[in-house]
Amino acid sequence: MTRDQLFEQIQRKRSYLCVGLDTDIKKIPPHLLNHEDPIFEFNRQIIEATSDLCVAYKPNIAFYEAHGPKGWVSLQKTLEVIPQDVFTIADAKRGDIGNTSELYARAFFEQMNFDSITVAPYMGVDSVQPFLQFPNKWVILLALTSNPGHDDFQMLSVVSHGKSYFLFEKVLEKSQAWGTPENLMYVVGATRSDYVERIRALAPDSFLLVPGVGAQGGSLEEISKFGMNSHCGLLVNSARQIIYASQGEDFAEKAREAALAVQQEMDRYLNDYLPA
Secondary structure, eight states, X not given: OOHHHHHHHHHHHTOOEEEEEOOOTTTSOGGGGGSSSHHHHHHHHHHHHHTTTOSEEEEBTHHHHTTTHHHHHHHHHHHHHSOTTSEEEEEEEEOOSHHHHHHHHXXXXXXXXXXXXXXXXXXXXXHHGGGGGSTTOXXXXXXXXXXXXXXXXXXXXXXXXXXXXXXXXHHHXXXXXXXXXXXXEEEEOGGGGGGHHHHHHHSTTOOXXXXXXXXXXXXXXHHHHHHOBTTBXXXXXXXXXXXXXXXXXXXXXXHHHHHHHHHHHHHHHHHHHSOO
């Protein structure tokens, strides 16, 4: 999926919602435990209820890896029921020496056919470049995350060529030369919306994957106001607020209601903040 195709989907659905499939066997409705594959059954019903309201799904790989081989089967079956025009994100946060990164890329891009993967930049360009060699696939690089511990490293001050940066800003600046807005996105937490304007100055044309709206307290309006570019440039992730909207047999219906509420809010912000 190209950047233009992703924007076309955003315009058509009036949404830049990404639904996080962080499917925890301990949190899904109890009646699903009677199914042969409860995780897949939960995901299938969530996808059927929300796919017309969102433009992306983001399975967090840890929730599947934790179940061993059965979890990988659940994940593959989940991917097969996601409509082909919906963007898929492997939230795997990979990043290793070059030949290892190439194998991670082959696993998620060739074997599982994800559209994109989250990647940690800590080991530098040679750990990221292998993911960028796959045509029509995307890297989503961790920049400024929404977890409380992001201050430990991402907000450190660094000096380069006489200029002072936060470390996350150096990641943004340096990585611009590694890819293009057609294959490189960034993770930017909604809990730090006060930095979005600075981030846009460093990556004006890139898409941002934004976690932290809803349960973590981030403001969708602030992210939308300061983060939109001419292609919208935002994929705002919501997981718990949508997929766990109900613990009953109506969980899919309630998930749709929650997703619809977000989509309707996004529709307003597309009208208010999308540059003409």
